[in-house]
Amino acid sequence: MKNWIAFWNILAKDMRTYYLKPPNISWGIIFPIVWTGMFFIKSGSGLESVLSLLPGVMTISILFGTTSVLSVTITFERRSRSFERLLLAPISLELLMLAKTSGAILFGVVNVFVPVIIAVFVADLSGITWSLVIPAILLIAVVSTFFGLFIAVSVSEVFEAQTFSNFFRFPMIFLCGLFFPIMSLPVFIRPLSYILPITYGVDILHGAITGEHIMSLTLDFLVIGAFCVVLFLLSLYNIKRKWIS
């Protein structure tokens, strides 16, 4: 019970002080709309292409929603030393970091509803397998959050965190099959796609929304799940090694 009070309050404080701030909210809403519009116009096709664009736009929404302020919340608090307060609290490091990342995960999940709601009005979503979409959204949110966490605990300055997260975020849009199928990428680049966790989440979304996936869904779930665990454990290891040294 005591642990949950701590967990909930850390999450609520982060939500209030970082996530639910106007610039962050508007960024979260506007960005996916702009991307949707851009690809929609570029593809030059009619409304029937909405479904094929949806997985990519949803993933972008999650990716940018989760990583927008996470690294800032952590590196910033560490620099201002308020993070020490959290480290001194009698809660396990695992629970503490879950609390610190839940805000990002939640924000990513909420963000994804922007393109989905838009799609409801312009396309027929009846063919979508929601029982696959929901877990895929969750897993993409978790894996990109932990990816951001991993970056945040590997650097010490706020600007480094932002630079690094952009360094990974933008290429992922092209490498992970969001809009361009991986199979259309040059052969020598493809290995990169397969070591990025988002690839597997996007594959599930494609499978659930358009039915076109390139790997077995079981494999997709296993790999992205494994990435979640490994990234989280690596981050904890880095925190223990670097911050409690």
Add this chain to the structure above:
Amino acid sequence: MQSESTIAFEVSKLTKRYGEVVAVNDISFSVARGELFGFLGPNGAGKTTTINVLTGLARPDAGTINIGGIDCTHNPKAAQHLVGVVPDESNLYAELTGFDNLCFCAALYGMRKNERQERARDLLAIVGLTDAANRKFANYSKGMKRKLTFAAGIIHQPPILFLDEPTTGIDVASARQVRQIIASLHRKGTTVFLTTHYIEEAERLCERIAFIVSGRIVRIDRTADLLQPVKGKNILVLSISNYEPGISEEIAKAFPEYHVQSTNQGKVRVESAEQIIVGPLVHFLEERGIQMTEARRQVPSLEDVFVRVTGIEAGLMKKEK
């Protein structure tokens, strides 16, 4: 030796290195339950490092730590519920109000909402920040920040409290207020570990004091026992306007019953177990054309002991004004 149950915490052969620097070097001590223990040392002595290692913010390179009967050497989390920390710098959330900061800190210790708010209000009153309760921490003055940080450290009523220079950088009235709070916590049975470089503060508050210099404890004793050798000593400090080196030697030759020492510029310190008769001294100096502007009797203090034990000139420690 104290029995297990009367010991609040204990460290043994504790060492902490940062690269080449040995911040804490093989220190051992134990603090009894309810004791107010002082850790006195100059800048960079290893005071903060000791607190960090004890509270789980840093990992020791060698030695063992036991807090409240729990071995925390390898699991610093194990005893964190027993411990409160007031760090040397304010580390609350700039964007939250004073009240929200305290409520948040209380929540970290699992306190329920009503309990949190009540405790936050009580503490704001105790540290005199009730009027500033709804202002953002970022807009607090330095002293207000220190006081709120103090309140945050005791929000969960920890049986063991670590205070890292709690009165540094705040005005005299606030410092007195903080000392009163410390004394009152101590009276109520809280074990307090207090680091400071104010010798006077350690003398006034602490029951037992360790002198720490360059990561080593050079002396550890009850305050009364530390003061024993200087107790009953008479000290007279003479201010001399046309001071020249060698004056103290001259005085020492003429008054072999006194222990004479030059201190800072223009001052001569005369020490004796017997009462010091001023007349002959003044006469002696006058005959030699030495102009004495002031003769001040000094109450022997821990400062004398500290200078003797550590060889560090007390003026080098930041002194309280």
